[in-house]
Amino acid sequence: MxxxxxxxxxxxxxxxxxxxxxxxxxxxxxxxxxxxxxxxxxxxxxxxxxxxxxxxxxxxxxxxxxxxxxxxxxxxxxxxxxGFIDTHIHYPQTDIIASPSPGLLHWLDTYTFPEERRFSDPAYARAVADFFTDELLRNGTTTAMVWSTVHAASADALFAASQQRHMRMITGKVLMDRNCPDFLRDTAESGARESADLISKWHNVDRLAYAITPRFAPTSTEAQLEACGELAKAHSDVFIQTHVAENRDEVKWVAELFPDARSYLDVYDRYKLLRPGAFYGHAIYLDEDDRRRLADSGAAVAHCPTSNLFLGSGFYDFHQSDANRLNVTLATDVGGGTSFSMFRTMNAAHKVARMGGYHLTALRMFYLATRAAAEALGWQDRIGxxxxxxxxxxxxxxxxxxxxxxxxxxxxxxLEEQLFAFAMLxxxxxxxxxxxxxxxxxxxxx
Missing domain, CATH: 2.30.40.10 (Urease, subunit C, domain 1)
Incomplete structure (x- = not known):
């Protein structure tokens, strides 16, 4: 349909x-x-x-x-x-959802990067964007913070598809200038320039908004992260999205690449990328200082339970999240995530929480998928x-x-029983x- x-x-x-x-x-x-x-x-x-x-x-x-x-x-x-609000999802990974892999880094190299190469073609990008936005709507998601690829054309395609459907949507071109295939690599200068052009073209047009999008710390040089911070300073109302502390191998890699940083999160903090409207996907392996800093900054966590389970990354700690009053939201993380459905995402979130001895109620899951996300976006007066x-x-x-x-x-x-039935079934x-x-x-x- x-x-x-x-x-x-x-x-x-x-x-x-x-x-x-x-x-x-x-x-x-x-x-x-x-x-x-x-x-x-x-x-x-x-x-x-x-x-x-x-x-x-x-x-x-x-x-x-x-x-x-x-x-x-x-x-x-x-x-x-x-309408549901998905705070972390990759539209270029639509066609590689449910691809078998032993882990995150292998999955990126084997499936994700080769597929993202195809989005240099505007026609291909638009065809996927049309399917993607229709699939969001079919699953009741009316707003999303979405990842495009390193190609400006991929962001153009998603913005145009979302505008046609009158959806309130956010995306940004990915920034990667190292530790990635040459065919997906930009530079600190070109990435910042193309991002600024896209901000000028799409941000706050109709119901659209832009997100500065460094993929994750290992694929950006310090020069590129500094450029991201400068963009964020110049455009104080744009969003920021990236990944942090998703799995142990990734955390170890970041420590090797940024030996002077106190933690993975601290890498972003050094470049002033922690602020309201910044969304950090996964955030599994954080310490107390990280959680306090996240809370103080007003940035949000995009909890991606189906992806964390699929890639074996780990379990999000709701006890510590609550203790620090983190701005936590729900996200499908397609295509590492295994469904566009927010119900299936709630299902996994409940089970992940139970594995940590935490009871995540249906009422709270529906809140996280609506009002909580709107508040984290600063859009509580608009949606949610x-x-x-x-x-x-x-x-x-x-x-x-x-x-x-x-x-x-x-x-x-x-009401709890009815909502729980929706979430589980x-x-x-x-x-x-x-x-x-x-x-x-x-x-x-x-």
Missing amino acids: KMTTTSPASGADNAVTRAIRGRILHFLRDPQFHDDAYQYWEDGLMIVKAGRIAAVGNYADLSRDIPQGAEVVDHRGKLIVP SFEVGCEADFVVLDPDATPLISRRSSRSET GDDRVIENVYIMGEATSPVAA
Whole structure:
């Protein structure tokens, strides 16, 4: 199936006011630390005007306020939640998902780098970008922080595909000037120049934003990391994304390459790449000083459980994460991650947490995939919840999507049980509808 959307900025559709009825849930804060973390209406109503939330609450309280002429959309029995936000995913790895490998570095050399070479071709990049963005929507993900390749054309392709679908999306060209194949290598100067050009072309255009994207410390010289820091200083509102402390071999390699750095995270800190809006994928092998520094900086962790399991990297420590109040978010990390589905990502996150003696609730998993990510992005006034004025990106979940989910849902006595059933048993089949800026996406034949 291919997903298409009607432009929220085009014609009469943007003038349509919609009243969406169903079971409505969104989060206000972290349920791990607050009892009043969410709002839930069993029979709820959400009024959407010009693509934004105008009101939300109980149907009985709001039904009299439905504007005359509004389109009423009935999703009773279904659960309506904000669109999922994936904070770490590689679109050029779409076609190498589920590739066998004994570990991260072998996987990069054998599958990832040869595939990324193909993205120098703009037509190839656009074809993958179209499939990728459709696949995100099919799985209920309406916003993502995405990795392109070292080629500027790859970022152009994803920005264009996202713009066509009116998605709120972030990407950036990868920066690598050492320890990588020649065919994927840039320089400190060329990488910074191309990044600056892409920022000028795409950042804050429509619903798009740019991320400065050094792949990871081993593939950037100190000159390139310094250039990243200078870019970040010059463009204070762009995002930053990279990897840190994913597996032990990688950590050892970084220590050899940067002998003066206190830790892997300290490499980035030295170049002023720790700040709000910076996202660090994995962050498994951190010490107490690292965690405190991450927390103080306002940077976020993109927790990638399916990837960590697939590549045997390790288990994220939720106890220490909570102790330091880290900004943790959920990410699929396709193609090291094994699914575009946020439900399957939640499933793995719960099990990873259990292996560390930590109970990760379904309520918190849904929070991490929505409001937590929006807050880490600094976009809590735009996406991730149903607060008045937010953009109306949301998904409709079907508790009868499969016979097993239906049977388990019928026995669910609490919201936690229903959400947990979605997280443990769900996949793309649970996603009944996806709305972008209040407009329903429509499946058409591929």
